[in-house]
Amino acid sequence: MSRTVLVVGAGIAGLAAARALGRHGLEYRVVERRPHPSTAGLGLNLPGNAVAALAVLGAADDVRAAGVPVARREYRTAGGRLLFDVDEARFWSGTAGSICVRHQVVLDALTAGVSVDHAVAVASLEQQADGSVNVLFADGSEDRVDFVVAADGVHSTVRSALAPATPRPSLMTAASWRFITANPGVDCWTAWTGRGCTFLLIPVAPGEVYAYASSSQGVDIATLAHAYAAFPEPVTRAVAQALAAPVPPYHSPVEEVRIPTWHHGRVTLVGDAAHATGPVWAQGAAMAMEDAIILADLLAETDDWSTVGSLWEQVRRPRVEHVQRATDQLSRLARLPSWLSHPVAPLMGPRAYRATYEPLRILKKT
Numbered sequence: 001m002s003r004t005v006l007v008v009g010a011g012i013a014g015l016a017a018a019r020a021l022g023r024h025g026l027e028y029r030v031v032e033r034r035p036h037p038s039t040a041g042l043g044l045n046l047p048g049n050a051v052a053a054l055a056v057l058g059a060a061d062d063v064r065a066a067g068v069p070v071a072r073r074e075y076r077t078a079g080g081r082l083l084f085d086v087d088e089a090r091f092w093s094g095t096a097g098s099i100c101v102r103h104q105v106v107l108d109a110l111t112a113g114v115s116v117d118h119a120v121a122v123a124s125l126e127q128q129a130d131g132s133v134n135v136l137f138a139d140g141s142e143d144r145v146d147f148v149v150a151a152d153g154v155h156s157t158v159r160s161a162l163a164p165a166t167p168r169p170s171l172m173t174a175a176s177w178r179f180i181t182a183n184p185g186v187d188c189w190t191a192w193t194g195r196g197c198t199f200l201l202i203p204v205a206p207g208e209v210y211a212y213a214s215s216s217q218g219v220d221i222a223t224l225a226h227a228y229a230a231f232p233e234p235v236t237r238a239v240a241q242a243l244a245a246p247v248p249p250y251h252s253p254v255e256e257v258r259i260p261t262w263h264h265g266r267v268t269l270v271g272d273a274a275h276a277t278g279p280v281w282a283q284g285a286a287m288a289m290e291d292a293i294i295l296a297d298l299l300a301e302t303d304d305w306s307t308v309g310s311l312w313e314q315v316r317r318p319r320v321e322h323v324q325r326a327t328d329q330l331s332r333l334a335r336l337p338s339w340l341s342h343p344v345a346p347l348m349g350p351r352a353y354r355a356t357y358e359p360l361r362i363l364k365k366t
């Protein structure tokens with residue numbers, strides 16, 4: 001009997017779901033409300049488990065070819081003093097190494113071979129007594145499918161239809177600036193932290209860096225220059241370049257979703273729709289792709305799809321909650337005054353890195 005899965009959203013989670021379903025020969029339809037493929041112009045830091053998930057999905061080669069390996073991290077004060085560093089290449093050796101790459105490269109790699117129906121937005125859905133799901137689209141049309149993978153992001157329409165929950169601001173920062181610019185002279189992942197501000201630069205392509213700056217000061221672009229004016233030269237140079245560029249830096253809220261259940265009957269929320277988490281440990285793409293891989297495995301293995309959401313959540317919740325806890329811990333540490341956090345950082349920082357990533361090195365399927 002042929003059964004169809006509807007995938008809502010063609011971000012990383014939805015495209016990963018499509019690829020993962022395709023690996024098992026399962027039939028799917030991907031709908032995306034945007035009229036055209038994305039042209040996301042930002043960067044993504046992909047720790048080793050994200051690259052490993054891309055490899056499972058057959059999409060790692062293009063990402064490796066376009067991105068820059070993240071071999072070392074340096075955590076510095078706002079004045080430039082090194083607090084501690086992490087030999088990231090060594091930590092992830094034996095698995096896939098970490099990479100920083102343009103977001104668009106990841107979307108393109110996951111899209112290859114996947115057909116997406118653009119300009120199709122899900123408006124609501126209803127589970128039927130026979131186990132199928134009736135889906136209503138914004139243009140008034142309807143579809144009946146056997147399973148729904150809701151990968152429609154932090155403001156998920158599907159989540160709102162099932163169990164409304166308002167995203168909350170991330171503990172680390174409620175908003176951020178992001179941009180890609182010419183490399184101002186960093187050779188590795190480098191973060192500078194001081195008085196409620198964090199500025200991160202990561203080489204993302206030859207001659208280019210991806211910049212992320214926390215922003216609690218407001219959306220006016222002048223606040224970006226003001227907040228980081230006293231930071232070391234790579235930061236001030238990157239900011240000056242960004243302010244002179246034709247496309248202004250991208251300002252957006254940083255929101256989180258923490259909800260008690262990620263499945264309702266034959267509808268399962270994945271990626272940011274289920275558990276958007278502040279990018280403190282850069283696990284958004286990894287968790288989204290892992291969600292997709294495990295869910296597709298279960299759909300392929302199990303005849304009774306009414307049980308799959310619950311089986312899937314049992315596997316995924318401990319790992320995602322580990323990331324959420326680690327995110328909260330580092331966010332609280334970062335909010336301490338520097339006279340308290342900086343003396344303990346050389347000891348606590350490397351420990352927190354290992355404690356966060358060690359359990360993520362291998363993707364557990366049960």
Ligand SMILES: Cc1cc2nc3c(=O)[nH]c(=O)nc-3n(C[C@H](O)[C@H](O)[C@H](O)COP(=O)(O)OP(=O)(O)OC[C@H]3O[C@@H](n4cnc5c(N)ncnc54)[C@H](O)[C@@H]3O)c2cc1C
Pocket residue numbers: 008009010011012013014031032033034043044045046050120121122123151152153154156157158176178252253254255270271272273276279282283284285286288
């Ligand atoms: C400031 C910031 C920095 C980040 N940095 C990193 C990082 O360095 N590394 C990392 O791994 N992660 C990072 N993330 C998180 C990461 O980008 C996401 O977790 C990841 O992209 C997964 O997103 P998604 O596919 O679940 O959702 P989205 O990317 O939001 O995709 C959802 C898709 O669904 C579509 N859609 C929405 N509603 C409907 C509807 N009703 N019908 C049809 N389609 C719909 C949308 O148009 C969209 O294309 C960061 C996030 C933020 C906010």
